[in-house]
Amino acid sequence: MRVAVVPARGGSKRIPGKNIRSFAGRPIIAYPIAAARETGLFDRVIVSTDSPEIAAVAREYGAETPFLRPAALADDHSGTNAVVAHALAWLTEAGEAVELACCLYATAPLIRPDDLRRGFAMMADPAVAFAFSATDYAFPIQRALQIDAAGAVGMFQPEALMTRSQDLEPAYHDAGQFYWGRASAFADGTPLFGPRSRLVLLPRHRVVDIDTPEDWAEAEIRHAVLAGGRTSG
Numbered sequence: 001m002r003v004a005v006v007p008a009r010g011g012s013k014r015i016p017g018k019n020i021r022s023f024a025g026r027p028i029i030a031y032p033i034a035a036a037r038e039t040g041l042f043d044r045v046i047v048s049t050d051s052p053e054i055a056a057v058a059r060e061y062g063a064e065t066p067f068l069r070p071a072a073l074a075d076d077h078s079g080t081n082a083v084v085a086h087a088l089a090w091l092t093e094a095g096e097a098v099e100l101a102c103c104l105y106a107t108a109p110l111i112r113p114d115d116l117r118r119g120f121a122m123m124a125d126p127a128v129a130f131a132f133s134a135t136d137y138a139f140p141i142q143r144a145l146q147i148d149a150a151g152a153v154g155m156f157q158p159e160a161l162m163t164r165s166q167d168l169e170p171a172y173h174d175a176g177q178f179y180w181g182r183a184s185a186f187a188d189g190t191p192l193f194g195p196r197s198r199l200v201l202l203p204r205h206r207v208v209d210i211d212t213p214e215d216w217a218e219a220e221i222r223h224a225v226l227a228g229g230r231t232s233g
Contacts, residue, residue, distance in 0.1 A: 001043040003091065003098050004036040006063065007083045008106040009074045010051030014212055019049075019106040020057045023216075024223050029054070030061040031111060032104035032178075037062055038113040041120055042102070048087050050074035066090070080179070084186045098183040107210045108177040109223055119180040119200045129185035129196035133175035135207045141171045172199060175207045 008029055012018035020027040029047070036045045047058035048069050055065035067090055073083055084103045091098050100123055104111065115133060122131035142160035145153055155161060160168060178200075179192065190196060206226070208219040 001096060001098055002041055002100045002102070003088075003096075004042045004045040004102050004104055005084050005087045006032055006036075006045070006047045006058070006104050006106050007080060008047050008049045008051075008054050008058065009069065009078070010049065010054055011074070015210070015216060018210075019051075020054055021216075023109050024220060024227070027057050027061065028109055029058060029106040031109040032106060033058065033061045033063045035111045035113050035116060036102070036104055039116050039120075041116065044091075044096075046087055047106075048083055066094075081186060081189065081192070084179075084181075088183050088186055101181055101183055101186055103179040103181070105176055105178070109219060110206045110208065110226065111177045112206075115200055115202060116178060116180075119178065122198045122200065123180050123182070125198075127196065128198050129190045129194075130179060130181045130192055131198045131200055132179040132192065133177040133202055133207075134172045134199040135175045135202045135204050137171045137173060138204060140165050140168045142168045172201070175202050176209050177202070177207070 006029065008019040015021065019029050023031070033045060033047070036042055045063045047055065047063045047065050049055050049058065049065065050069045050071060052068070055068065058065050069083065069086065073086055080103055084101060088098050088101055102116065102119070119131040122128055140160070142157045142163070144156045146156055147153055205222060208215060208222060210216050210219050
């Protein structure tokens with residue numbers, strides 16, 4: 001079977017109630033739930049949370065909450081992989097044989113079903129353990145600057161100073177939207193950033209990491225523009 005897992009713990013400090021806060025008229029967690037359901041790829045869409053309030057909202061928008069996450073996996077140091085592995089272990093104990101899982105972040109309102117489908121297509125290759133969303137850096141990382149203790153400016157890679165931008169190798173970063181993976185890879189701790197992973201590339205304008213109120217405001221602006229059909233891609 002294929003399962004979507006949306007981690008959504010309570011207790012966000014920088015943005016209180018972050019995972020169910022209203023975003024463009026709906027709780028933000030409703031967006032990844034809707035995207036997962038729209039793909040038609042998943043047998044179950046599960047929200048893993050320690051919060052009864054979040055669980056109730058998740059159910060209202062079409063997800064299952066068959067368990068409450070243990071406190072040991074609901075603090076600031078709990079990793080995504082451990083949370084997904086816990087959900088998969090629960091399903092296994094319940095007699096469900098999971099082949100593929102997709103972790104969708106609760107605060108990914110710009111997520112699109114077609115991107116999830118692209119990631120799923122990459123998992124057709126048995127050599128692939130993970131396929132996850134990413135985007136490219138807007139500026140060549142080879143020209144990144146640093147400031148030393150005295151305030152002096154230097155380059156991380158001085159040898160790249162005279163190289164044309166188009167001749168520098170592109171670099172990418174995790175977009176923080178979704179992570180397809182084999183159940184076995186989540187269970188055994190296969191490295192996400194490794195040779196068995198593939199990137200589902202997204203345009204930069206559809207990627208926002210929401211950690212602060214300013215990030216939230218930017219995400220709402222981007223969502224409004226995209227929903228208005230004024231930006232494609």
